[in-house]
Amino acid sequence: SYYVSATNKYGCGATSNTVKISFLPQLFANIKKAKDSLYVITNRPIKTYIWYKDTILYNTTSWLYHPPTGRYTVTVTDADGCMANSGSLLHTGVNTIIENNLHIYPNPVRDMLYIEGLWLVGDNTNHGQKTNIALYDMHGKKVYAAADAVTNGENNYKINVSSFPKGIYIILVGDVMQKIVIE
16 A cells, blocks of 8 residues: 655645555466467466567467477567566477468569468368468557468469558468568
C-alpha cells in the first residue's frame, strides 16, 4: 500500500488516501512438445508470439505444427506489453511440407502475388493432405489466411495484395517462410 504526503512552502500539508498497487508476477515462456509439434506454456494470456528457428524469425503463431529440424526459441508479449523469452529447444522432426521449386513472385509486389511450385505434403503417401497459406505483417498480425490452399502436386495460387498497406510481410506456405515487400 502507498500514499502521498506533501507540504507546501507555507507549512500546509496533506496526505492522500492509501492506494494498493499490485504487480503481476514475472511473465515466463517455456516451449513444450506435443507429438511432432511445438507450443509455448506461459503464466498469462499472450497477445503476440515470435518464434525463431536457428536465431532467424520463423513464425508468429501460438503452435508450430510439424516444424522442421532446428533449434527453436520464442518471444511472447502479453496485453500489458510485458515480454518473456523462452530457453532454446532442439527439435528433430519431419517437415510438414518439403519445398521443391517454390516460386513466390514478384517481390516486391503491388497487385497480385503468385505462388507456384511442386509440393510434397508429409511423406507423400497421403495424397489428399493439404496445408495453409498465411501472410503476416511485421507486427505479427495475420492479415491473410487460406486454409487447405496447397495440395500434393503442382500448385498455382495467387493473392491480391493491392489493398494491403505498403510494408514488409512474412508469407508462410505450410512451414516454408519468405519475406515479401508490398509497394
